[in-house]
Amino acid sequence: MIPLSWYLYLSAVLFAIGLYGVLARKNAIAILLGIELMLNAANINLVAFWRYGDPALMAGQVFAIIVFAVAAAEVAVGLSLVISIYRSRKTVVADELDLMKW
């Protein structure tokens, strides 16, 4: 039998890896990849709490499905922003996108 804490620690490590990816990577697409890892870490927690809490309450699974929808929307808008920026600035490096820097 798997204790609930194993899922929580695993998702904490996955979240930290995703956070490192978001903060350290240069490429805007790689930053979005890190965000996907963090969203998956949150989803593991939601489903684990659903299973180890009261499985008759479906709130955990419903919330996980909402997270799927939000992740799909975020990736669609984020990647089209990246493609649009690439078309006008010929770069996807986040450091070089400093048009609005004071």
Added chain:
Amino acid sequence: MPDATQVMFFLSAALILVSAVLVVTVRNLIHAALWLIATLFGVAMLYVLLEAGFLAVVQVVVYIGAIAIMFIFAVMLTRRDLLSQSPQTNANWPVALGVSALALVGIAYIVRGFVFSLERTPAPLTGDTLQMLGEALTSPSLFVLPFEVASVLLLAALIGSVYLAWNKK
């Protein structure tokens, strides 16, 4: 001696962690997107272990089938040869490492002090959870409003991304 579910947990945890580290460190972005697919598959294995079969299927179909493939398309549309020689991390990467290690320590500290009993065994599932999920998503007393809001959000994202990626010239 670990039982079968624990062995499966360790296998999927090892797959998730190794491929997630490769996603954030590997140089070639196509490879990073392919390692993301491995990570997502490991998370789908965890959903199976948690007896959330529908979510495992949605994870494979939506995340791997749509989102990861869209990443690969975006990488291919924005390829720049210069990028494969220069370093892939910015100058602040040690700070990023420190911040994420701090976040990990903080979350682990909170989990350790949790009031929710961490060693409890899951209650046996009664009834069809897929049917219960469908009823929860469409019942007016439960989650029909968040469900509709999510569909409006997806429509807005569809229109917004078409508008943003549209070539105006």
